[in-house]
Amino acid sequence: TTALGADAVTAAKIADDAISEEHLDATVITGMTELAAEPADTDEFLISDAGTLKRIDYSHFKASPGMTLLTSADITSTTSSIVIDSTYINDTHEHYMLILRGKDAGDGIQMNMRYRNDAGNSTITSNYAYRIGGVAENGGGTNSDGTNLIRLSYNHPGSGANEGFNLVLHFLSPRSNLVPTSCQWNLSSANTSDEFRADHGMARRNDGTEKHGGFVIFFSNGGDFANGTNYELYGFKK
Secondary structure (H helix, E strand, O other): OOOOOOOOOOHHHOOOOOOOHHHOOOHHHHOOOOOOOOOOOOOEEEEEEOOEEEEEEHHHOOOOOOEEEEEEEEOOOOEOEEEEOOOOOOOOOOEEEEEEEEOEOOOOOOEEEEEEOOOOOOEOOOOEEEEEEEOHHHOOEEEEEEEOOEEOOOOOOOOOOOOOEEEEEEEEOOOOOOOOOEEEEEEEEEOOOOOEEEEEEEEEEOOOOOOOOOEEEEEOOOOOEOOOOEEEEEEEOO
16 A cells, blocks of 8 residues: 555556556546547647557548638628738648628629739739629629729629628639639629629739739729628638
8 A cells, every 4th residue: 555656657567468457447538628629730739650660640530521611701881802912822731711791882883803912012903804684584694804903793682681692712823833823603682673693704914924922903984892791711622
């Protein structure tokens, strides 16, 4: 019943396999503080590698989701544009997806897009091509080559109580210098007469060697995004 002194039992005094799980106190684990969150990438675990104990960082075996949330924002006052820069559009991911919902502060104005340069600090205002059209019975469409912007809305959204919009936009291969950066999108909204409209489109920058570090979405004629607009930007894992 006498307690052992500090360091009285050393590894040299314990035979191989002399201590098994039946000799271990379960509170070695259950008595520890609960993490209660996903481990950090550098948190370490102990494993048996073919009978040899080794430590391993969590980053080596954690699940890898297809998409990663990069940023999100709620617009609490009118703003002229939504800018995504190279903080988020960089070499970490190949492709991106933006989910944007809200409404314009004006009425019946066109929603547009432009890319940003490689560094993400300047907007490009030339040499775009796009195709956009209404879906099903809404019909109609338009296209342009060599224009100074990408038109996202064929039917201009209204700003009334029931006239908000939802946009899903894919921003593809912005960091490639082999194919032109392209985007594809679907936009549901209502026009100034509160008639439901559905648009879809595709566009690109006509330069396959140019890399891009972001994009900007804005309305024509000085229009603004209204209070209550919000968005999430996701990156697709390589």
